[in-house]
Amino acid sequence: MNDYYEVRLDMAPVDEDMTDLMAAMLGDVGFESFVPDTTGLTAYVKSEIYDADKVAGIIGEFPFETEISVMATLVEGRDWNIEWEKNYFRPIVVGDKCVIHSSFHKDFPVCKYDIVIDPKMAFGTGHHATTSLVINQLLDLNLEGKSMVDMGTGTGILAILAAMCGATSITAIEIDPMAYENAVENVASNGHSEVDVRLGDATQLDCIEPVDVFVANINRNIITSDLASYASVLHHGGIMLLSGFYEHDIPVIMETACKYGLKVHSHTVKDNWACLRLVRQ
Numbered sequence: 001m002n003d004y005y006e007v008r009l010d011m012a013p014v015d016e017d018m019t020d021l022m023a024a025m026l027g028d029v030g031f032e033s034f035v036p037d038t039t040g041l042t043a044y045v046k047s048e049i050y051d052a053d054k055v056a057g058i059i060g061e062f063p064f065e066t067e068i069s070v071m072a073t074l075v076e077g078r079d080w081n082i083e084w085e086k087n088y089f090r091p092i093v094v095g096d097k098c099v100i101h102s103s104f105h106k107d108f109p110v111c112k113y114d115i116v117i118d119p120k121m122a123f124g125t126g127h128h129a130t131t132s133l134v135i136n137q138l139l140d141l142n143l144e145g146k147s148m149v150d151m152g153t154g155t156g157i158l159a160i161l162a163a164m165c166g167a168t169s170i171t172a173i174e175i176d177p178m179a180y181e182n183a184v185e186n187v188a189s190n191g192h193s194e195v196d197v198r199l200g201d202a203t204q205l206d207c208i209e210p211v212d213v214f215v216a217n218i219n220r221n222i223i224t225s226d227l228a229s230y231a232s233v234l235h236h237g238g239i240m241l242l243s244g245f246y247e248h249d250i251p252v253i254m255e256t257a258c259k260y261g262l263k264v265h266s267h268t269v270k271d272n273w274a275c276l277r278l279v280r281q
Contacts, residue, residue: 003047004075007031007055010040011066016246018064020219025062029054032178040068047074094135098161103189113139113164117155117186130243133268133275134158134217137241141213143167149208149233151216151226152244156183156197158215163192167213170195173204202226210235220245224256231260234280239265243275250274 007026011018019036023043026034030049035042052072059068091101091108099111102118138158144166150159153172162170172187172195174180180199187195198204214234216223223230223242234240240262242253247269253276254264262278269275 004044005047005050006073006075007043007045007050008040008071008073009043009059010069012039013066014038014040016220016249018066020221021064022058022062025058026055029058033176044075092132094132095139097139098135100157113161115157115160115164116189117157118182118189129270129273130217130275131157133270133273134215134241134243135161136268137275137277138162138165138215141165141239143213146212147209148213148215149173149205149211149230151202151214151230152218152222153183153197154179154217156186156195158217159183159195159197160187160190160192162213162215163190163194168194169211171204171208171211172197173200173202175199175201202229205229205233208233210238212238214238214240216241217243220249220252223253227256227262228260231257231262231280236261236280238280240278240280241275242278243273245274246272247274248272250276 009022019041022041023034026043029051031043031045033044055070059070062068091099093099093109093111097111098113098115099108100115100117101108103116138161143162146167147169148162148167150170150172153159153174156172159170159172172183174183174197177199180197183197187197210233212235214230216230223244230240245253250267257278261281263281265277265279267274267276
């Protein structure tokens with residue numbers, strides 16, 4: 001089992017742009033996964049790669065005006081399923097129709113849609129507000145026979161749910177190699193071969209036929225940067241679900257979305273996080 005360093009970076013002040021940039025800079029020196037929150041960022045790196053001097057250098061070069069404190073803790077190799085069960089991952093029910101749990105859970109409610117997720121370290125389990133917002137939107141759609149892209153699929157939850165709801169062709173794209181491997185395993189364990197999991201970024205969309213539904217639960221900066229690619233593979237009249245940003249970010253998203261014929265149908269909010277439902281004109 002691999003040992004990791006858990007590096008906690010508290011930032012004051014802090015916003016999404018700061019944590020996004022910090023994650024990107026840490027990723028350049030080998031950090032593999034990141035958990036942002038309202039006070040900073042927790043990042044994980046294999047123990048043999050961790051270099052405190054490189055982290056200090058990144059903090060010294062950080063372009064935002066913010067105070068950053070760092071604490072690094074060695075996390076010895078262990079059974080991460082046990083760790084998630086003990087410390088993080090509890091079964092979750094969304095919309096009274098969908099339950100998300102792991103294979104190691106024994107006590108969970110019966111729902112129409114039962115998704116089994118065995119998460120790797122620090123990857124999503126469905127508890128984040130944005131995931132539940134998008135799940136509720138998917139449950140509200142008629143996905144029978146539809147095609148879909150799930151951009152930034154993570155553990156594959158949204159792609160798996162779409163398959164369970166009747167979508168017949170789903171492309172799930174993930175840029176992080178560890179998350180990609182986890183998504184492949186989760187799709188297989190749920191028995192949905194109609195989900196095609198691909199490793200890569202928005203360039204993967206270049207070889208995809210237009211779809212009926214496009215989902216991106218990522219972050220504001222990536223969404224605004226890649227919206228042209230997203231819109232290019234969405235049928236006219238198709239639905240786009242965007243999340244991973246705060247309610248106050250909606251005007252920024254829409255300023256870009258309008259350029260590509262995307263109009264607001266509605267939006268939902270949970271804990272200040274937002275999910276936009278758009279229609280391509």
